[in-house]
Amino acid sequence: MNENIKIAVIGLGYVGLPLARLFATKYPVVGFDINESRVTSLKSGIDSTLEVNQQELQKVLVDKPTNEYGLFCSSIPADMLDCNYFIITVPTPVDRNNRPDLTPLYKSSETVGKILKKGDIVIYESTVYPGVTEEQCVPVLEKVSGLKLNVDFYAGYSPERINPGDKEHTVEKILKVTSGSTPEIGLKVDALYKSVITAGTHLAPTIKVAEAAKVIENSQRDINIAFVNELAKIFNLMNIDTQEVLAAAATKWNFLPFKPGLVGGHCIGVDPYYLAQRAQEFGYHPEIILAGRRLNDSMGEYIASQVVKLMIKKGISVNGANLLMLGITFKENCPDVRNTKIVDVVKSLTEYGISVTIYDPLANIKEVQKEYELKTVNSIPNDKFDAIVLGVAHAEFLKLNFSELQKDNSLLYDVKGVLGAIADNRL
Ligand SMILES: NC(=O)c1ccc[n+]([C@@H]2O[C@H](COP(=O)([O-])OP(=O)(O)OC[C@H]3O[C@@H](n4cnc5c(N)ncnc54)[C@H](O)[C@@H]3O)[C@@H](O)[C@H]2O)c1
Secondary structure (H helix, E strand, C coil), rough: CCCCCCCEECCCCCCHHHHHHHCCCEEEEEEEEHHHHHHHHHHHCCCCCCCCCHHHHHHHHHHCCCCCEEEEEECHHHCCCCCCEEEEECCEEEEECCEEEHHHHHHHHHHHHCCCCCCEEEECCCCCCHHHHHHHHCCCCHHHCCCCEEECEEECCCCCCCCCCCCCCCHHHHCEEEECCHHHHHHHHHHHHHHHCCEEEEECCCCHHHHHHHHHHHHHHHHHHHHHHHHHHHHHHHHCCHHHHHHCCCHHHHHCCCCCCCCCCCCCCCHHHHHHHHHHCCCCCCCHHHHHHHHHHHHHHHHHHHHHHHHHHCCCCCCEEEEEEECCCCCCCCCCCCCCCHHHHHHHHHHHHEEEEECCCCCCCHHHHHHHHHCCCCCCCCEEEEEEECCCCCHHHHHHCCHHHEEEEEEEEEEECCCCCCCCCCC
């Protein structure tokens, strides 16, 4: 690509920061975020999400906007004035009724609209339902800038597929779907990503196709996990080990290897609601998608009930028992606690009169307290417990000496099925 490319990445979270760092190895990049404390720590090379290590970040950081390659982090919109590619990576949550909340997309589109110039390209990466880019975001860009799509400026959509905590499948190693508001812009957007994504790109024919592709990837995972969660409930009733059944079935070449468990976080547990909402607007009531959501959302309470039943079977007095919950984050080896379903397990266990100690070496104690009003500890408690629940498979937990933490008659429940024979039971 030989044009004078200057990129702004708006929203420096789990998705935006790794992407901004990658582009900054080749282009001048301004990383913009409204969270000033996030920008301050990034400027000093610290990424609290643990997605980009300090050395990698320091390598690209620059202390003022540059015309060479490098990443300048800022919370001042004017620092993006010279940019001609704007990539928006802000959150797309749901509200308390599980309806899509597009506020961060509207607000970031307003920010970009104010500095948009003729010829610029605005690419959205946030996960959305088909139609959000062209029908919700572009009108904001047009209104605020006074410019017209495909006449004065252009749009694109390129969904992100990273998997936080996964140091193997990093952004450049994951094939990226791209799209543009015209065929020519599609090619330009595609070329931009192709220049840094070593795994290559797939240029989708339209923005809506690219939007739909992303939302169904996560919905498919949600539905498949819901299916194995249902199987776990059935096999528990039959006293059959689900993990053993799955291992046997997985020997067939086309059996999909999904595992039962909690579906938290702000992607797989949220994105199906985006698709469902849009389907309903078209008069279609999705059955499978919403059934999957309901089933997965019921798993926290189910796990707590299983733990209590097993404690009773072992003759452990439930009311007043002390239990160690290992992990509070929504997934392994990642500090993200947003929408973690461990909270449902803890709430349910507490209702049975169990005193729960939560140990998580990665979670931010203050954030857990603020979000869930729950106390967490970052170091291993010096105590013995009536029950231990391995809720999150952080690498650190796999090295624990469980017998040191267990009373003589104690239950070890392995939600993730990673402890094998040493656990009393697993989902
Ligand atoms: N985290 C993942 O695993 C993942 C994977 C693929 C796709 N996605 C999607 O990518 C999008 C971003 O997710 P994330 O996990 O990076 O979120 P995040 O919460 O980690 O980061 C978002 C950042 O955007 C900033 N922000 C919010 N409003 C802003 C605004 N108006 N202007 C500028 N900055 C603003 C926030 O301060 C935050 O730092 C979502 O749509 C998500 O569904 C996430």
